[in-house]
Amino acid sequence: MMALLPPLPVAVPMAVAAVLLMLAHAWPPRVPDIVATLTALAAAAICAVLARQAQHGPITYWFGGWQPRQGVVLGISFVIDQVGAAMGVMIGLVFAASFIFSGGYFDEVHAHYHVLMLLFMAAMFGFCLTHDLFNLFVWFEVMSVAAFALTGYRLEASALSGALNFTVTNSLAGFFMLGGIGLLYSRAGALDFSALARMVAAAPGDPVVAGSFALLMTGLLIKSAMVPFQFWLSDAHAVAPSPVSVIFSGLMVGLGVYGITKLIWQVFGGDPGLRAAAHGLLLAMGMASALVGGFMCLAQRHLKRLLAFSTISHAGIMLIGCALLSASGTAGMLIYLFGHGLVKAALFMVAGIVLAKCGGIDELGLRGRGRPYWPAGLAMAFGGLLLAGMPVGLMDEGTRLLDVASHAEGNDWAVIAMLLAAALTGGAVLRAAGRIFIGWGDRPGEEARSPSEPEREQQRPLWLMLAPCVLLLAAALFSGERARDFAQGALGAFLYPATHRTLQRFGEAPHAFAPWLSLGLAIGIAAFDLGRRHLPRVLLRASDILSEPPYRLLHRLHNGVIGDYVAWIAIGLALFAAVLALG
Secondary structure (H helix, E strand, O other): OHHHOOOHHHHHHHHHHHHHHHHHHHOOOHHHHHHHHHHHHHHHHHHHHHHHHHHHOOEEEEHHHOOOEOOEOOOOEEEEOHHHHHHHHHHHHHHHHHHHHOOOOOHHHOOHHHHHHHHHHHHHHHHHHEOEHHHHHHHHHHHHHHHHHHHOOOOOHHHHHHHHHHHHHHHHHHHHHHHHHHHHHHHHOOOEHHHHHHHHHHOOOOHHHHHHHHHHHHHHHHHHOOOOOOHHHHHHHHHOOHHHHHHHHHHHHHHHHHHHHHHHHHOOOOOHHHHHHHHHHHHHHHHHHHHHHHHHHHOOOEHHHHHHHHHHHHHHHHHHHHHOOOHHHHHHHHHHHHHHHHHHHHHHHHHHHHHHHHOOOEOOOOOOOOHHHHHHHHHHHHHHHHHHOOOOHHHHHHHHHHHHHHHHOOOHHHHHHHHHHHHHHHHHHHHHHHHHHOOOOOOOOHHHHOOOOOOOOOOOOHHHHHHHHHHHHHHHOOOHHHHHHHHHHHHHHHHOOOOOOOOOOOOOOOOOOHHHHHHHHHHHHHHHHHOHHHOOHHHHHHHHHHHHHHHHHHHHHOOOOHHHHHHHHHHHHHHHHHHHHHO
16 A cells, blocks of 8 residues: 555545546535645655655655666656655645635636646655756746646736746746756756766766756746745736635745755765855855845835845845755754745735735835734744744754854855844735834835735635644744754755665754844844834934935836846856856
């Protein structure tokens, strides 16, 4: 029976999607919600069983029984380690929460939304579990197609504009990945990760492999919305329906960083030159993304756009962990990815509650209008504190391990970038919570200059929308020590898939004060913005003089013009290629 489990996380959602497409028009409106939720929970349960089975080593499943013969790999496999299976558990739980949150949102269109979401979920499972590079690309494309359709689902002008930017930029990412796959296949004659890793290790410095690496990394960096590829994300996440934004920021962006990490360790890790280039370039991109996303987050008034820029910032923190190329850095990145995904999904649910109950999404226009819905305000404030670095739960444990990894290589700049990013994004969320749910902040700052647009959302009961939000925040408080122990045992197979190794015990964070410092800065930033009326004019003037030039530049760059976004993609790819050539 266990031998049949590996393909089920992908097969079950796709089969249910087909049934819903055929029969949902004849069912009551609530049935698709229930069926989709149970499917997501079932897939999560299957992944939990697989994670338990993978404790003794990765589980390999060859589709059609096409196993390697005399060292030649022709078939496609799923290789399920504990990390990949744990990612599957998280995917299933967040999708289930999103289905509960969206109950009644799409009644008028039967189950079309649920079909797209189930396909989206199946593609994420396939992306996490596959051990074949072309198969990885296929699931990447299935994810993208479902995401394009879900972004423009409401067929409004803003939604279609965001969907177009999303489609063009991520289609380019797909083309880059396909080109990189072709280059690798021309050298290895195979697409299995293990076969590719052997070829890469046997031919270090091969320019064709370097070109493939640049194309594959660029494709995944676009999906991860890293600087300078980040422009599409705020346009798409801000206009997608709230239940879809939950998945976009909670899961999809993090999966891009997960894919980068997996390819570096399991395919390209045998080439010292590529490892060195990845370390330097990805570390710089991660730090830039963390800071740019944080500053832009603080300058937003549109609540969903604010959270979207926060996602860019925290994805940059994850990329820093990936770029450190160490066991503790990778463990920190993965734990942080889990915690951030849960918290950000919950915060987008709060944004959906505000939009549904208050009839808008503009922080300034909603000042004080959220008071009747104070439980959502508490959830938002708590989520902001977690983003800011409150020393509890998964995000805190991930940050501590990233601190360990950064200190081990003597890189304090990475620690400073992570601290500032947490403070800026946490401060922005706390400011929005104080303004919307309490009524503070009658004198706005830089956020008054940012764009905003009216939106609407289907009314649903408050308890129905708030319950999954609270459950996700509670899950983000999972014991950091237990998460560290899990990573200790699971990472051996992820980092070294050929042999299941046991890693040494991770050290303790050298900067124990950092979480408290970032938390204090976030509270200070929120208090500064909300208390402008009571601050000296000289202080406000000095703040505006210092902040206005960089904000003006960043607003001009995020202009919504797809041609400019494509130009930045070309610049980023050229930068990646130049670093590899000079290295």
